[in-house]
Amino acid sequence: MKVIALFIASVFLLLTGAQAQPVAPAKSSPNALQYQFNALKSRASSYREFNQDYKVIQVRRLDAFWQNVQDSLKAREQNIRKAGKATEKALAQARQDLVNQKAELQSLKQANAQKEQQIKQTAHDVNSLSVLGIDMNKQVYVVISWIIILGLLVVAAVFSYLYKKSKVTTDEKIKAFEEVNQEFTVHKQSARERELKIKRDLQTEANRVAELNQEIAVLRKQVSM
Known part of the structure; x- marks a missing residue:
């Protein structure tokens, strides 16, 4: 359970950083990831133990969400590289x-x-x-x-x-x-x-x-x- 909690926290930090730096639209945009993340939490079963709230998430849903996160990171990295090449070209022309x-x-x-x-x-x-x-x-x-x-x-x-x-x-x-x-x-x-x-x-x-x-x-x- 602690591993899942750490994973959710990492995804939340990723979404925050993606919203702070605008990039070209990718297969999984930050808004889509946020929606999937919220849906993942809402569909998960909840229970409380030792005064702590926990979520039980299906592995296939967690894998699908993680794949979308990886796709979003790859698309974001490609967009940044393309923007860097375009900027270097403009700098050379200047x-x-x-x-x-x-x-x-x-x-x-x-x-x-x-x-x-x-x-x-x-x-x-x-x-x-x-x-x-x-x-x-x-x-x-x-x-x-x-x-x-x-x-x-x-x-x-x-x-x-x-x-x-x-x-x-x-x-x-x-x-x-x-x-x-x-x-x-x-x-x-x-x-x-x-x-x-x-x-x-x-x-x-x-x-x-x-x-x-x-x-x-x-x-x-x-x-x-």
């Missing part, structure tokens, strides 16, 4: 997404660095002129040009033409600089928005990885139990 997003972020940083270098070079070209292979500030160049014009009235027309041509080139470079600068501003704003989005996505994926790690740890702990 890690791959993190790697891809980091690579994209690095590519954006390199593109921004190249754009900034182009802007610096364009600004230098706008503010400077190359005279006989020597970089010269445009203001200095204009002053020298005017001195030459005043000093060499004979070739005034030639130098005037050169000056006008230089001015046209300067205006074109200024216009080109403004266009490039505007394009860079738009690109920089777009890149900043994409960088912020990628950072948010990275944080989200990192949170997903942490949650998935926690789920795997819980599932492995349950399987080991």
Whole structure:
């Protein structure tokens, strides 16, 4: 009788643990086991001895109930293993997404660095002129040009033409600089928005990885139990 009492107590603990951790429906669900357990007690004969209540249960019913308990445990273990595999697969995908997003972020940083270098070079070209292979500030160049014009009235027309041509080139470079600068501003704003989005996505994926790690740890702990 004590053996039967210990068995009933073990089954009760099993049912309590199964209800605390939800799993996929199995052949014998926790509710069905609880119903069978209650039916087993209600159909059992009762008697009292030495101020203790006892139940007499038929062996075939006890065997059938024990078989259902074993089936439920096997189904629950299979569901936990399937859930663990699915979680590990999702974790691997999340890690791959993190790697891809980091690579994209690095590519954006390199593109921004190249754009900034182009802007610096364009600004230098706008503010400077190359005279006989020597970089010269445009203001200095204009002053020298005017001195030459005043000093060499004979070739005034030639130098005037050169000056006008230089001015046209300067205006074109200024216009080109403004266009490039505007394009860079738009690109920089777009890149900043994409960088912020990628950072948010990275944080989200990192949170997903942490949650998935926690789920795997819980599932492995349950399987080991």
